[in-house]
Amino acid sequence: MSTYLIGDLHGHYRDYERLLVSEGLCDEALNWTGGTHRLWIMVDFFDRGASGVRCMDLTMRLQEEAAETGGEVNSLLGNHELMILCAFRFRDSKHTDGLSVYDHCLRWGGIESDFEGFTDKHADWIRTLPAMVLLEDTLMIHADAMLYVDHGLTIDAVNESFRALMDSDDLPRWMSTLASFGEHMAFSGLDLTGSKRAEQLLSLYGGNLLVHGHTPIPFARQIDAETVTEAWEYAGGRCLNVDGGMYMGSPGFVHKL
Numbered sequence: 001m002s003t004y005l006i007g008d009l010h011g012h013y014r015d016y017e018r019l020l021v022s023e024g025l026c027d028e029a030l031n032w033t034g035g036t037h038r039l040w041i042m043v044d045f046f047d048r049g050a051s052g053v054r055c056m057d058l059t060m061r062l063q064e065e066a067a068e069t070g071g072e073v074n075s076l077l078g079n080h081e082l083m084i085l086c087a088f089r090f091r092d093s094k095h096t097d098g099l100s101v102y103d104h105c106l107r108w109g110g111i112e113s114d115f116e117g118f119t120d121k122h123a124d125w126i127r128t129l130p131a132m133v134l135l136e137d138t139l140m141i142h143a144d145a146m147l148y149v150d151h152g153l154t155i156d157a158v159n160e161s162f163r164a165l166m167d168s169d170d171l172p173r174w175m176s177t178l179a180s181f182g183e184h185m186a187f188s189g190l191d192l193t194g195s196k197r198a199e200q201l202l203s204l205y206g207g208n209l210l211v212h213g214h215t216p217i218p219f220a221r222q223i224d225a226e227t228v229t230e231a232w233e234y235a236g237g238r239c240l241n242v243d244g245g246m247y248m249g250s251p252g253f254v255h256k257l
């Protein structure tokens with residue numbers, strides 16, 4: 001049994017299909033052929049690309065099929081999942097700046113057709129997603145950010161905090177949590193501050209390797225997206241970025257842990 005990771009999809013459905021088939025996790029008809037293997041999506045299904053709902057629909061179906069063969073398909077909770085859930089719930093409510101939640105989401109890369117295709121079924125599924133997972137010695141979070149510490153000092157507490165938010169009618173709290181995901185690259189940098197932060201999270205929550213998406217590798221490394229075909233290990237080998245930046249033009253990749 002192996003664990004496979006796919007980074008931020010951002011609505012790039014065709015790339016998602018191609019990666020699943022080329023890795024043998026699905027056949028050409030997109031049936032699960034991964035047997036007992038595990039697949040985790042490091043998220044941001046939505047926004048920037050056109051087909052976020054299709055990406056999520058495929059993942060939800062594969063989750064059921066994989067469970068039948070003793071495999072596992074699952075996803076973390078990312079900020080763009082929180083964002084579409086927020087728009088679904090508070091659509092025309094006004095934020096403090098007078099703009100509606102819906103308009104905010106369009107500004108943050110939201111795609112109108114995704115809002116139209118988004119249903120209770122998607123909302124319910126998103127509410128099941130964990131913000132933080134420890135798989136053996138691998139700590140997985142969506143964002144390369146310290147914001148998780150504000151949600152709790154154990155993995156259960158972090159996930160419970162996000163679940164409570166998703167059940168909450170407190171719009172200012174939703175908006176401030178979404179804004180907190182503006183934090184990027186907390187574990188990188190030329191000085192040692194970044195790797196120290198990574199060490200802090202690993203010693204707090206457990207694990208030897210911190211895996212994340214959220215910041216496209218071509219952006220973090222200032223390299224051409226077309227050349228990004230594998231994960232980026234940094235911070236002295238303690239961090240792994242799996243966001244190839246498909247929306248920037250990377251072909252994407254599947255990372256086998």
Ligand SMILES: [Mn+2]
Pocket residue numbers: 044078079080142143181213214215
């Ligand atoms: Mn993100």
